[in-house]
Amino acid sequence: MKKVLLLCASPRPKGNTYQVLEECANTIENEGLEAEIISFVGKNIKSCLHCKKCEELNECIINDGINDIITKIKQSEGFIVGSPVYFGTARGDIMSALQRIGMVSFFNQNFLSWKVGGPIAVARRGGHTSTIQEMLMFFLYNDMIVPGSNSWNMVFGWAPGEVQDDKEGMEVIRKFGFNVATLINKIK
Ligand SMILES: Cc1cc2nc3c(=O)[nH]c(=O)nc-3n(C[C@H](O)[C@H](O)[C@H](O)COP(=O)(O)O)c2cc1C
Incomplete structure (x- = not known):
C-alpha cells in the first residue's frame, strides 16, 4: 500500500502539532493510503556533524533514532513535517533532523526525490510563515513535490487542543492531506 510518513516535531504528547497531523493523516487514509505519524516525544535528535560518513555508510553515524525515520x-x-513555532522558527530538533535526512539522501541515490509532501507550522500567534519557509528549503532542495492547499499550512493554538477551534486552519490541513494523497495516487 502507498504510504505517507508524518513527522511531528513537538515534545508534547498529543500537543497541537500532533492533533493537526492526526487530522491530516485521517484525510490521507480516507483516500486509501496508509499514514503513520512519528513523534519526537522522548527523542533527542542531534545536529549534523558534517563528517560525511553517510557517504560510505548510507545512513547516519549518529544512532539517536534518525536512521529508523x-x-x-x-x-x-x-x-509531511509538522513543527510548533518557537520564536518565529521551527523547533531546533526538526531542522537538525531534516538536515541529516537531506545529507543521507544526497549520498544515497537521492531517495527523497519525487516524494510528495511539505511542511506544516503550528503556533499561538505568529511566525508560521517564516517557519514554513524554513522547512520548505529542505523539500525544494531535495527534488520533492510540494502541493498547495487553500491557504498556507498553518494552524493556530496555544494550549493542547486549541487547534481544534481553528476551523479554517484545520480545513486547510485536510485539503493539503487530500492533495498529497491525490497527487501520490496520480504519479506513483
Ligand atoms: C520556546 C517556545 C517558543 C515559542 N514561540 C512562539 C512564537 O514565536 N510564536 C507563537 O505564536 N507561539 C510560540 N510558542 C507557542 C507554541 O508555538 C504553541 O503553544 C504551539 O501550539 C505548541 O505546539 P505543540 O502543542 O504541538 O507543542 C512558543 C512556545 C515555546 C515553548
Missing part, C-alpha cells in the same frame, strides 16, 4: 521515509511515497 530514514528507513520509514524510504518506504513511503509521501513525507
Whole structure:
C-alpha cells in the first residue's frame, strides 16, 4: 500500500502539532493510503556533524533514532513535517533532523526525490510563515513535490487542543492531506 510518513516535531504528547497531523493523516487514509505519524516525544535528535560518513555508510553515524525515520521515509511515497513555532522558527530538533535526512539522501541515490509532501507550522500567534519557509528549503532542495492547499499550512493554538477551534486552519490541513494523497495516487 502507498504510504505517507508524518513527522511531528513537538515534545508534547498529543500537543497541537500532533492533533493537526492526526487530522491530516485521517484525510490521507480516507483516500486509501496508509499514514503513520512519528513523534519526537522522548527523542533527542542531534545536529549534523558534517563528517560525511553517510557517504560510505548510507545512513547516519549518529544512532539517536534518525536512521529508523530514514528507513520509514524510504518506504513511503509521501513525507509531511509538522513543527510548533518557537520564536518565529521551527523547533531546533526538526531542522537538525531534516538536515541529516537531506545529507543521507544526497549520498544515497537521492531517495527523497519525487516524494510528495511539505511542511506544516503550528503556533499561538505568529511566525508560521517564516517557519514554513524554513522547512520548505529542505523539500525544494531535495527534488520533492510540494502541493498547495487553500491557504498556507498553518494552524493556530496555544494550549493542547486549541487547534481544534481553528476551523479554517484545520480545513486547510485536510485539503493539503487530500492533495498529497491525490497527487501520490496520480504519479506513483
Ligand atoms: C520556546 C517556545 C517558543 C515559542 N514561540 C512562539 C512564537 O514565536 N510564536 C507563537 O505564536 N507561539 C510560540 N510558542 C507557542 C507554541 O508555538 C504553541 O503553544 C504551539 O501550539 C505548541 O505546539 P505543540 O502543542 O504541538 O507543542 C512558543 C512556545 C515555546 C515553548
